[in-house]
Amino acid sequence: MHEVNFAVLGCGGIGRRTLEVSEDKEHLTPVAACDRHGVAVDHDGLDVDELLAATEGNIDSGPENRDVATDGGAESLSDSAAHQTPMGSEDGATASEGGSASGGVKQSGEDKGVVASEQAEPTEDPIEAIIDEHEAIDAVLIALPNFEHDFIPRVADRFADAGYSGVLVDVLKRSRVIDMLDDRSETFEEQGITFVCGAGATPGLLTGAAALAAQSYVEIEEVEIWWGVGLKSGYEDNRGTVREDIAHLPEYDIEDARGMSDEEIEAVIDDHDGVIEFEDMEHADDVLLERAGVCDAEDVTVGGILDVTSDEKPTTTTVRVTGTTFDGETGTNTFQLDDATSMEANVNGPALGYLKAGVRRNRAGEYGVFGPAELMPGF
Amino acid sequence: MHEVNFAVLGCGGIGRRTLEVSEDKEHLTPVAACDRHGVAVDHDGLDVDELLAATEGNIDSGPENRDVATDGGAESLSDSAAHQTPMGSEDGATASEGGSASGGVKQSGEDKGVVASEQAEPTEDPIEAIIDEHEAIDAVLIALPNFEHDFIPRVADRFADAGYSGVLVDVLKRSRVIDMLDDRSETFEEQGITFVCGAGATPGLLTGAAALAAQSYVEIEEVEIWWGVGLKSGYEDNRGTVREDIAHLPEYDIEDARGMSDEEIEAVIDDHDGVIEFEDMEHADDVLLERAGVCDAEDVTVGGILDVTSDEKPTTTTVRVTGTTFDGETGTNTFQLDDATSMEANVNGPALGYLKAGVRRNRAGEYGVFGPAELMPGF
Numbered sequence: 001m002h003e004v005n006f007a008v009l010g011c012g013g014i015g016r017r018t019l020e021v022s023e024d025k026e027h028l029t030p031v032a033a034c035d036r037h038g039v040a041v042d043h044d045g046l047d048v049d050e051l052l053a054a055t056e057g058n059i060d061s062g063p064e065n066r067d068v069a070t071d072g073g074a075e076s077l078s079d080s081a082a083h084q085t086p087m088g089s090e091d092g093a094t095a096s097e098g099g100s101a102s103g104g105v106k107q108s109g110e111d112k113g114v115v116a117s118e119q120a121e122p123t124e125d126p127i128e129a130i131i132d133e134h135e136a137i138d139a140v141l142i143a144l145p146n147f148e149h150d151f152i153p154r155v156a157d158r159f160a161d162a163g164y165s166g167v168l169v170d171v172l173k174r175s176r177v178i179d180m181l182d183d184r185s186e187t188f189e190e191q192g193i194t195f196v197c198g199a200g201a202t203p204g205l206l207t208g209a210a211a212l213a214a215q216s217y218v219e220i221e222e223v224e225i226w227w228g229v230g231l232k233s234g235y236e237d238n239r240g241t242v243r244e245d246i247a248h249l250p251e252y253d254i255e256d257a258r259g260m261s262d263e264e265i266e267a268v269i270d271d272h273d274g275v276i277e278f279e280d281m282e283h284a285d286d287v288l289l290e291r292a293g294v295c296d297a298e299d300v301t302v303g304g305i306l307d308v309t310s311d312e313k314p315t316t317t318t319v320r321v322t323g324t325t326f327d328g329e330t331g332t333n334t335f336q337l338d339d340a341t342s343m344e345a346n347v348n349g350p351a352l353g354y355l356k357a358g359v360r361r362n363r364a365g366e367y368g369v370f371g372p373a374e375l376m377p378g379f
Numbered sequence: 380m381h382e383v384n385f386a387v388l389g390c391g392g393i394g395r396r397t398l399e400v401s402e403d404k405e406h407l408t409p410v411a412a413c414d415r416h417g418v419a420v421d422h423d424g425l426d427v428d429e430l431l432a433a434t435e436g437n438i439d440s441g442p443e444n445r446d447v448a449t450d451g452g453a454e455s456l457s458d459s460a461a462h463q464t465p466m467g468s469e470d471g472a473t474a475s476e477g478g479s480a481s482g483g484v485k486q487s488g489e490d491k492g493v494v495a496s497e498q499a500e501p502t503e504d505p506i507e508a509i510i511d512e513h514e515a516i517d518a519v520l521i522a523l524p525n526f527e528h529d530f531i532p533r534v535a536d537r538f539a540d541a542g543y544s545g546v547l548v549d550v551l552k553r554s555r556v557i558d559m560l561d562d563r564s565e566t567f568e569e570q571g572i573t574f575v576c577g578a579g580a581t582p583g584l585l586t587g588a589a590a591l592a593a594q595s596y597v598e599i600e601e602v603e604i605w606w607g608v609g610l611k612s613g614y615e616d617n618r619g620t621v622r623e624d625i626a627h628l629p630e631y632d633i634e635d636a637r638g639m640s641d642e643e644i645e646a647v648i649d650d651h652d653g654v655i656e657f658e659d660m661e662h663a664d665d666v667l668l669e670r671a672g673v674c675d676a677e678d679v680t681v682g683g684i685l686d687v688t689s690d691e692k693p694t695t696t697t698v699r700v701t702g703t704t705f706d707g708e709t710g711t712n713t714f715q716l717d718d719a720t721s722m723e724a725n726v727n728g729p730a731l732g733y734l735k736a737g738v739r740r741n742r743a744g745e746y747g748v749f750g751p752a753e754l755m756p757g758f
Contacts (some may be wrong), residue, residue: 026672205591209591212714215584216716216717325721326396326727327724331716335588335591335712335714337595337710338595340710341595341704341710341712345704345706346595349596350594350758353755354756355757356757360757377732377751377755378733378734378736379732
């Protein structure tokens with residue numbers, strides 16, 4: 001394909017790993033990256049090794065943001081937490097976004113993070129600094145935590161207002177954010193923006209798998225997305241994410257979970273003996289599969305098991321698609337991720353893959369909001 | 380997406396079913412279809428119901444072509460045969476291409492097939508009749524048997540020579556045909572043709588699944604594609620396909636298999652007690668996965684089990700992708716097709732999905748030869 005120049009907003013776990021993985025991808029050049037206090041731009045391509053080395057163990061993280069972000073690009077909110085050092089930083093991904101600091105040394109302050117790189121400059125408004133370069137950027141991966149439900153939609157507004165015509169990608173997974181993006185659909189279309197939402201492990205990888213598995217059928221009966229997470233050693237550092245998961249239990253909602261003390265959260269976990277099963281989570285998978293024409297949203301279920309007593313996944317992440325073939329047979333096609341694959345491993349590749357797919361749509365004149373399953377081959 | 384007008388060359392199993400399935404697809408309009416003696420064109424969209432009804436049990440098939448075609452878009456050569464009435468007709472798909480006559484009444488002659496439709500006209504050169512309409516056609520599904528290795532490549536030549544700029548799709552699976560298409564790559568690029576090869580169940584659906592499953596890993600160790608086929612009731616009608624499968628046994632090659640009498644074929648089957656296991660088959664899956672950057676061709680194995688004593692699949696069609704994650708773990712992701720899904724069920728959807736993906740590439744200015752895995756979201 002033709003060359004794709006991309007920028008990364010946020011140099012936490014997702015941002016950093018995406019830069020790293022992009023080095024293995026053809027026709028994909030990172031030309032800009034930022035965190036809270038710094039921005040690096042090089043239209044010939046960033047020196048990713050230098051940038052990553054300079055920020056190793058030196059993430060620009062702010063403890064004030066812990067427990068705030070609530071969206072994720074992981075196999076589940078929980079799963080994202082299972083494999084990482086939490087950061088809760090504006091410049092990086094929080095636990096619940098599936099981010100992971102390569103280092104683990106938490107530091108903060110104006111001289112930390114991207115500014116430590118020789119390629120970077122300090123800035124008061126890093127997002128604006130990227131927007132200033134928009135004419136030379138084909139795609140922007142938004143690897144920022146979605147502090148408020150509308151934080152990432154508002155970032156998109158800024159790009160649109162500045163006259164950006166290109167691709168924006170997020171790795172969120174909460175349905176209501178997609179509704180907010182949909183509200184901006186007309187603006188995106190007028191502006192020539194192709195917004196790809198939920199491009200991480202889930203909805204990304206798993207709804208893509210569902211779209212593929214659905215190909216045997218003319219009528220889909222049910223799509224079941226099921227994840228397993230073991231979170232023993234990472235538990236202490238991932239209370240915020242566990243808190244978000246608790247919001248998915250039938251007895252609680254997001255407001256309840258946010259208002260609970262750490263002790264109250266602990267009590268809920270203890271009540272479940274450390275192993276909590278979630279059913280009918282508010283994941284965007286259902287909406288995105290319906291948008292892609294795979295099935296009705298109501299035929300999609302998302303659930304999983306979080307085990308804080310073990311690092312082993314308590315159950316295997318599985319996508320099951322049941323339907324009826326054109327010749328009247330009913331069957332279930334299955335996609336399973338090996339228990340050994342971490343959430344991060346399942347975010348990086350898909351995010352860049354969907355980014356490239358978004359660029360192709362954009363170049364073909366297709367604008368608006370797209371979910372990962374819609375970017376599968378026309379299925 | 381923007382509207383896609385497509386034509387189908389061949390109204391046998393694959394052609395007919397594709398027309399049928401296209402009615403459920405948005406933005407996809409069949410505007411032309413032909414078989415050996417007739418062509419139907421309507422730029423506002425064919426009346427598919429009428430066309431299918433008129434040709435029901437009335438396929439324009441020629442017995443002289445039995446056992447000739449050797450490529451397939453099925454889960455395997457064998458699998459394609461497991462679920463169909465063989466036709467061996469120039470206008471339709473042969474057993475080994477995964478075609479299936481909806482009717483099963485074999486008829487032939489100049490008044491049979493597409494000409495029976497009110498929308499159709501008789502023609503001496505149906506392919507030329509389609510080519511005449513090329514300016515109004517975005518994509519052409521070539522659902523013809525590949526009598527000679529270069530038959531479909533030569534069909535592509537005719538379109539290129541006529542100045543066609545658009546998408547051509549086949550559902551073949553033999554590696555050497557892809558080499559021939561590659562030889563034409565420069566012509567396709569000059570002409571603005573995007574050729575999508577192997578867009579059926581395999582390599583199509585299964586290499587697409589492999590490309591998806593590979594997303595957890597930074598390094599792929601092995602891709603194993605494994606199929607199961609039960610062919611008891613369909614056996615008598617599918618000797619040609621079984622013959623082709625025998626060419627994949629280590630003791631034989633294609634020339635041997637073609638030269639063998641029916642009795643000699645029977646003897647081979649009897650030697651195996653009716654259950655033949657195939658290893659390292661000459662499928663294009665390996666080449667196409669390498670092209671897509673998923674892994675080296677030598678790391679791909681394709682095999683399966685054909686059981687002519689039962690209609691049940693003797694083993695489940697499975698794609699296993701083993702690799703190493705960015706964080707150093709080794710795992711195997713798995714995609715399985717339910718035993719209840721027939722080969723045809725696994726050809727129709729993917730073929731149209733890849734056709735639409737091909738149109739997007741074409742509109743984005745990407746020309747040449749593409750395998751299905753290359754059409755996945757930039758993975």
